[in-house]
Amino acid sequence: MRLSSLACTLALGLASSIAHAAQPAPATPAPAAQVPGSEAIVSKTLANGLTLIVWPDHDIPNANYYTFYKVGSRNERPGITGLAHFFEHMMFNGTTRRKPGEFDRTMEAAGGSNNASTSNDLTIYTDWFPSSALETIFDLEGDRMAHLAFDPKVVESEREVVYSERRSSVDNDNMGTLMEQMQATAWLAHPYHIPTIGWPSDIERWKSDDLKAFFKTYYAPNNAVLVIAGDVEPAQVLQLADQYLAPLPQQAAPPAVTTVEPEQLGERRVVVERADAQSPILAYAFHSGIGAGSPQYPALELLTSILAEGDSSRLHQRLVEREQLAVAAGAFAEAGFDPGLLWVYAMLPPGGDLAKVETVLDDELARIARDGVSAAELTKARNLQLAGFWQQMATINGKAQLLGEYAVFHGDYRKAFAAPAAFEAVTAADVQALAKSILRKQNRTTGLVQPVAATAHEEATR
Secondary structure (H helix, E strand, O other), X not given: OOOOHHHHHHOOOOOOOOOOOOOOOOOOOOOOOOOXXXXXOEEEEOOOXXXXXXXXXXXXXXXXEEEEEOOOHHHOOOOOOOHHHHHHHHOOOOEOOOOOOHHHHHHHHOOOEEEEEEOOOOEEEEEEEEHHXXXXXXXXXXXXXXXXOOOHHHHHHHHHHHHHHHHHHHHOOHHHHHHHHHHHHHOOOOHHHOOOOOOHHHHHHOOHHHHHHHHHHHOOXXXXXXXXXXXXXXXXXXXXXXXXXXXXXXXXXXOOOOOOOOOOOOOEEEEEEEOOOOOOEEEEEEEOOOOOOOOOHHHHXXXXXXXXXXXXXXXXXXXXXXXXXXXXXXXXXXXXXOOOEEEEEEXXXXXXXXXXXXXXXXXXXXXXXXXXXXXXXXXXXXHHHHHHHHHHHOOHHHHHHHHHHHHHHOOOHHHHHHHHHHHHHOOHHHHHHHHHHHOOHHHEEEEEEEEOXXXXXXXXXX
């Protein structure tokens, strides 16, 4: 099954997203930067609006092909929720030139593999392959962008696959259920309240016309960014792009999402009672007011790291080690085209005391807002971010992913190379000010999973 960002989020990985999009980088090589080899990067925007970025790296005879489509659940509406995620599946299920399954078989025969993910903001398709298969990959990707098939039998088959995925990752998963209900409660106006996987009634009722209209609008070359990194020559890549992608027609720009979420004026609470829940869960979702393109985003990342990254983090030390109230605790920040949520959670042992954990967690969050962070904590968090950046730069997959994220989220892939300096510039005062602004009870949605006895649950739901 293709990986979806919803599944990753529900597994408590980093959530989906991005920041305020701008115009693509000009078609000139990137200037020399602190990352070796980055001076060889070439970027070009085709006449049909497709942005293409190439980073040659000849260390190994492999390459990556990332396609970032600027579409996610943020672009949906009631009645068609889940369509972006549905197309994550459909894009592998045949074109007017190729039968279902032929995309994978052709790629695997050439030594390649692939995957895809969907988030609130993006749908991303990734191919990994020996560089000798470059033209094959262009042929495959150009074909499915231009000629995706809408065979009714395939549509119904994938509808069932998506519904099954929803049952396993949300309906039958306590954390998945809690996060979906908290997301729908935290957002009143903005379409971030829509679950990436879609609401059940919408999954059941998508029509063929809905699919075709959505595909034409969002899977157009002018709504995509393509990044190729690895053992390739930019001239060859540009020639193949002219051959396989340039003929694809540009479409009208997708409708803009202009809704701004109103300020939250008090705590909201969600309680999920499950007879099959063995362990209680406590989670907070704070409005951060920050998108990935915000100047405050590096400070948000450092705050999140101080709270929850590693066994020496504040939440692990307080809730798991010292007071032994939880078996796991963590935090992650969403950052998309629009401001997202900062999530904080604690997983309790069977019979754990939710009220006690909430009191202790509130105290710890208040302490960081009141007293700030130490120099040692800030240094550790900064070092973790810098280590992650350089580790990503060490692989062609990491390079392609980072360039695409910055091209889409920040409007210029070259801003990726300023990330280390941005983390270095964050001060302890910056982190404390952000904690004071975000970690307020009236700014959060609180979610609880409460195990209940089966008999009591049955009586309550009659």
